Amino acid sequence: MPVARVRDQYHHGDLESALIATARKFTKRNGIEHLSLRKVAQEIGVSPSAAYHYFPDRDALMAAVGFSLFEELADYQERELAKITGTTAKAAKERYRALGKTYFEWAIKEPHFFNLMFSEHCLVDSKSEEKREDNRAFINLTKCLDELVSTGALEERMRGHSELLSWTVVHGATSLIVGGHLDPENYESILDDLEFSLGIRK
Template sequence: MQKKSSYHHGDLRSALLKTARELLEECGASALALTEVAKRNGVSPPAVYHHFSSREALAASLARQGFDELDQRMKAVAAQVGGGLADYAVAYVAFAREHPALYRLMFGEGFAGGSDEGEAVRAFRRPAYDGLKASLIAVVPINDVPYVALFLWALTHGLALLMIDGQLEIQESDAHIVNRVLSVARLGMAAIMRPG
């Protein structure tokens, strides 16, 4: 009988992440367990510990994967001619809806407060926020950029969570809802937006 190990597995780290992501989406962050990931890959738990020192280290790697994918989506929107803030918001919400458990993990679910991994996940968020701020510089007075970016992120993030949880009573497409909510928000932001 051949002993199972990472040496016979090919790229074990990638396989572990793929399995962990499937487990995450099936059962949520609380179900992530290195022993279950090992079992599903047919390897021993020590083989998993060779790649991830803890459950939180595995979860942080998944969160990083999620932010990389979200970043790619945002860059695709930026590459579109005429892509505006509503396009970013629609793409953001679509990502959250397609990967609800991963999205929650990306925003801290399953991490102990003050842990190194939790801090790392917070650092993974920073480029997304910085990208949003950069997109506002041309249309918002410079002193207001951090506040407008925070407002838009909070609005879109909250909307994404409400949609994930099935809390909306409005029966329209996600894109329609996002666009309408942003149009309402624009009325309040009109006072600080630069003309043009």
């Protein structure tokens, strides 16, 4: 059976991006576990060995897909955040909610993506640059909490306790729900509990 060739040039042009994009497509459908390097190459119309010019092994391609997803999630989050304007306490509270909801909705819509991002393929050594510091989602959270304090929606004495707490609650609940260990309908009320215990009243 002859292999279907999409391409008509010997050189692809931007094979690295194509590999990531195609691997992303396959992961979206079947999850990262069933990703085949050969099938990715075949889809692009390139020989299996071509990928090894850009990635040392299959794991590296998976990781590249995963890390690109962090950007994608942050993009989505910032787009949704931008829809909520205003400097009132009400607006700040809505943005805070949106941070949690967008994280969750994105994960629910693409569970294979979420699972890849927090799988062993995307391990970070927590001391490198891929860390909290340049984590856009974390920066957005920090900014949002500052708004909550400055608008009086969050007591100043709770500020220091709310950052990591918010992050872990949002991620933890999402993770448990995506994994099927917690019912999705609980998510909203968990955010309620979080806000309540931080003293953010409706």
